[in-house]
Amino acid sequence: MITLTINDKTIHTQVGRSILEVARDNAIWIPTLCYHEALKPYGGCRLCLVELETPRGSRVVSSCTFPAEDGMVVHTNTKTIQQSRQIVAQLLLARAGHVPFIRELAASVGVNDTPYTLPQDTCVLCARCVRACQEIVGMSAISIANRGSDRVVVPPFKISSADCIECTTCVLVCPTDAITLDDITDSSRTVHEWQSEYARGACRLCEYTLNGN
Amino acid sequence: MKKLDTPQELDAWRESCKNELDHDRLRLRVCDGTGCRALGSQHVLTALRQAVNGNNVEIMTTGCPGFCEQGPLVTVDPQQIAYQQVTTKHVHKIISDTLGKGEVISELLYVDPSNGQPVTTESELPYYKSQMRRVTDLNGQIDPHQIEHYIAHKGYMALSKALYDMSPDGIIEEVIRSQLRGRGGAGFPTGVKWKFCRQSPGDEKYVICNADEGNPGAFTDRSLLEANPHRIIEGMIIGARGIGATEGFIYIRSEYPLAIENLNIALNQAREHGLLGKNILGSGFDFNIQLRLGAGAFVCGEETALMASIEGKPGEPRPRPPFPAQEGLWGKPSNINNVKSWASIPSIIANGAEWFAGVGTEKSKGTAMFSMVGKINNPGVVEVPIGISLRELIFDAGGGIPDGKSFKAVQFGGPLGGCIPAQYLDTPIDYESLTDLGATMGSGGLVVADESTCMVDLARYFMNFTQEESCGQCIPCRWGTKVMLDILTRICNGQGEKGDIETLEQLANTVKTASLCGLGQAAPNPVLSSLRHFRDEYEAHVYDKRCPSKVCWK
Structure with missing residues (x-):
């Protein structure tokens, strides 16, 4: 067992958990976007940042990736943290302000408007789909291409991937509904973003079916 | 050649190499580094080889001694007559006059701009006189x-000492006592880092040399890799012995073809002579080094992204902890150091920690290499004791500012560093004082700005670089730098609006605090430091629609 404090609350927990997990177990709210319980922590959205008090001064870390340690002093809502969350939320609004989930997320950190302008897209590049395809499904049928603000999630060479097993896990884990699934006919369906067309039916791996059949 | 099995065999070989490298011999040393090649050294070499054909003159190609501005460089031994800007048309005169009659060709000598006097020999050149060359002493020599040349100059003697006269812990203690700090930029104590890796549990460990020198205007690593690759290799073997690693990687950017060629030759020579591979020098210690080529992504200079790239994954950083010393390459404890850090090791082991720490400041010991470009008379590579002032660096070694213009600022540490204005010219250069000024030591790249440089435009240039090189994994770096660049571009186009400076500053502070890796955390530095020292220039652009240096919206 280890003991740490989060927002001056003393917490006892076992070794091997992240600060975020410990906080959530104790009903301490930390906003997240790229985090998903079923996936390895990614540290990409930076909404879950917290501030640590250390002997060498304060340190800002992502709570989803940082392990809870004995004696740790964590603050989840300092001025620095609030400010960085708000700017991240403003950037998200600039990218995907038309997405209800993003507007709600921004509102949860006190942001309803953005001073920035970015090319709009429903995908916010949290990479949950890519990670799910790799970590859970084990197929890596989609991946991230390009760098920086040109990043996109695509199947290899932007053409329908032979590795896709039609499990639609990517659709399930996407927080912004950027991946769209449509039934074309009674017997086939498409995931538009991956340019794929499949026989409509159960997942080849687990036989899970989405939207009936 | 048979593999060396004992330190005695290495010593004996050294004696014969020394005899071969007869110092009194008539010899032309021709710089064949990237800088001189770009200025035509290979044509000069071909012409020299044809001209001396049959005569008793040795032509030695060397790596870069650093005086790139004056290349192609040809030095005549044993007198060390230093000829600058040599072209093919000078070749016959060098052969007939200097080699034939012992006459110095005055038109090929460097003229000291301070007194108008020609300088005859290499050691009298002001460029070298103001330096302390410890890591670069053999560059150009x-x-x-x-490999015989390096051996003749005590090469691999430190390795022999480390393997036979020191324990692995003793090696690490020596490096800790030397107070060597990482020369890649962060300045973490090298020996302490080694100790963490040594103490990490695991049989398989890796050492890595970061040769992905990506900062625009930085080429210190390149000059070492090209001119003396064996010193880096020797440093890595010693480090591996201390840490307990059996495999090493040099991650080098593919934009350095000559460095890659020279490294490959050096690695093969070291293996052939039993200095690398199985049972090194008969000591029972096994260690090998492989090269890995970068594919042009700046972020791969960040250690976790670099290791991902070696593993064949996309070059994206990951959050720490775990640190590389705990879980690095393929999840094994790994130690990664910059080229200059590795190259500093052999002389620390050979001469002792006290010798190394004999120069420098209280918290930053030894010498440091800098490459200088921009508005400066002598662009090139220098090595100076840490703690000399910026003024000494820029005006003595660097030769000052061209065309009678005045010094405005120096961008220290490239796109991740900051600018330092003229009022701090007498600040001693060390890790702490640079950080206090909003710059960083970085990998030793300096870009000098004069009165005709617009600091807002310079910040925009560096932001354009980092924005393009951001991997895009985290939001602040991916979109924050994009918005920052948009604002800077607007300001530089004369379309800045009230509030832009404040928005820029706020965004810069958050990108610095919130980004995942060192690239994002340091990307706002050029903006923050220029806002700190040259805020009036930003204000002139935004409020008066005026570029004080007359660079923007011409």
Whole structure:
């Protein structure tokens, strides 16, 4: 067992958990976007940042990736943290302000408007789909291409991937509904973003079916 | 050649190499580094080889001694007559006059701008006189393709000492006591880092040399890799012995073809002679080094992204902890150091920690290499004791500002560093004082700005670089730098609006605090430091629609 404090609350927990997990177990709210319980922590959205008090001064870390340690002093809502969350939320609004989930997320950190302008897209590049395809499904049928603000999630060479097993896990884990699934006919369906067309039916791996059949 | 099995065999070989490298011999040393090649050294070499054909003159190709501005460089031994800007048309005169009659060709000598006097010999050149060359002492003195030259100059003697006279812990203690700090930029104590890796549980460990020198205007690593690759290799073997690693990687950017060629030759020579591979020098210690080529992504200079790239994954950083010393390459404890850090090791082991720490400041010991470009008379590579002032660096070694213009600022540490204005010219250069000024030591790249440089435009240039090189994994770096660049571009186009400076500053502070890796955390530095020292220039652009340096919206 280890003991740490989060927002001056003393917490006892076992070794091997992240600060975020410990906080959530104790009903301490930390906003997240790229985090998903079923996936390895990614540290990409930076909404879950917290501030640590250390002997060498304060340190800002992502709570989803940082392990809870004995004696740790964590603050989840300092001025620095609030400010960085708000700017991240403003950037998200600039990218995907038309997405209800993003507007709600921004509102949860006190942001309803953005001073920035970015090319709009429903995908916010949290990479949950890519990670799910790799970590859970084990197929890596989609991946991230390009760098920086040109990043996109695509199947290899932007053409329908032979590795896709039609499990639609990517659709399930996407927080912004950027991946769209449509039934074309009674017997086939498409995931538009991956340019794929499949026989409509159960997942080849687990036989899970989405939207009936 | 048979593999060396004992330190005695290495010593004996050294004696014969020394005899071969007869110092009194008539010899032309021709710089064949990237800088001189770009200025035509290979044509000069071909012409020299044809002209001396049959005569008793040795032509030695060397790596870069650093005086790139004056290349192609040809030095005549044993007198060390230093000829600058040599072209093919000078070749016959060098052969007939200097080699034939012992006459100095005055038109090929460097003229000291301070007194108008020509300088005859290499050691009298003001460029070298103001330096302390410890890591670069053999740059330009030996042929990097000849392991015998390095051996003759005490090469691999430190390795022999480390293997036979020191324990692994003793090696690490010596490096800790030397107070060597990482020369890649962060300045973490090298020996302490080694100790963490040594103490990490695991049988398989890796050492890595970061040769992905990506900062625009930085080429210190390149000059070492090209001119003396064996010193880096020797440093890595010693480090591996201390840490307990059996495998090493040099991650080098593919934009350095000559450095890659020279490294490959050096690695093969070291293996052939039993200095690398199984049972090194008969000591029972096994260690090998492989090269890995970068594919042009700046972020791969970040250690976790670099290791991902070696593993064949996309070059994206990951959050720490775990640190590389705990879980690095393929999840094994790994130690990664910059080229200059590795190259500093052999002389620390050979001469002792006290010798190394004999120069420098209280918290930053030894010498440091800097490459200088921009508005400066002598662009090139220098090595100076840490703690000398910026003024000494820029005006003595660097030769000052061209065309009678005045010094405005120096961008220290490239796109991740900051600018330092003229009022701090007498600040001693060390890790702490640079950080206090909003810059960083970085990998030793300096870009000098004069009165005709617009600091807002310079910040925009660096932001354009980092924005393009951001991997895009985290939001602040991916979109924050994009918005920052948009604002800077607007300001530089004369379309800045009230509030832009404040928005820029706020965004810069958050990108610095919130980004995942060192690239994002340091990307706002050029903006923050220029806002700190040259806020009036930003204000002139935004409020008066005026570029004080007359660079923007011409």
